[in-house]
Amino acid sequence: MGRAVSPSSGKFKPGDRVRVRTDDRPGHIRTPWYIRGKTGWIERTYGEFLNPESLGHGGNGLPKRTLYLVAFNQTDVWGAPQAPKDKILVDIFEHWLDRAA
């Protein structure tokens, strides 16, 4: 898979297992509900980006946040049996991720 961005030094590295936080707060949030609380792994580090949770409310988006491509097994997300190899990949900011066992 290609990308034009150079990875920066985020907290996580490709392969690390992570769990998406289950925070529920008002405002412009780019972490979909269906993926909160789910465990997957870091596929890629995309680098630092302006924080949409600030931009969405007229802020300057700073400090920038590290954005990752996070992979999840379909079966881990939905429980119900899916094609075993199928994946969901979501772009998630670092402050929405906790390290998982």
Add this chain to the structure above:
Amino acid sequence: MSDVPSDAHGHDHPKHELSYYAKRIYAIRDLLLEKGVITDKDIQCQIEYQEARSPANGAKLVARAWVDPVFKTRLINDPKRACAEIDIDATSINEFVVLENTEKVRHMVVCTLCSCYPRPILGRPPDWYKSLNYRQRAVNDPRGVMREFGLVPDDGVEVRVHDSTADIRYLVLPLRPNGTEGWSEEELAKLVTRDSMIGVTDALPAATLK
């Protein structure tokens, strides 16, 4: 400002009854013009820019990648540079990522939160892409969605659904159809559909053209 468009100022407004949001957007446009924030020419330029963006851009990229392996590598490693090379303006995309389909892995793109879409490459998204139905089912039943587009991926194929939630815009590089050896870029581009670059189906078969 008036709450219904008037014809008193140089450009025409639609004559039929306008919806609430249409009235509001025309009122905002008129205010911006009156206050000198933008000009009629700015609006015209923007309309022309929006209309110039279409799946033909994506088809050109894909067809070139099919015939030129060096270009394909560049398209995957540095998509914006590859676009610039063939005069496609992708500068408004924050980050552009190309997902290559293979015999073993296929990709499909959705934005479950809204309708993020690589507009400079594919133009405006189709209505179905923005529908709640697609946005929900793309993530929890991708193979069912593909089936409705006429595609049945083999059980052994890995389906990777990308939920485009942030600043990355994704384009799927579909597989080159069988039986197209020796075809020109222009001919190949005709097989590259918008839907194949969203990843819900394949490029058209060779028999469509010849």
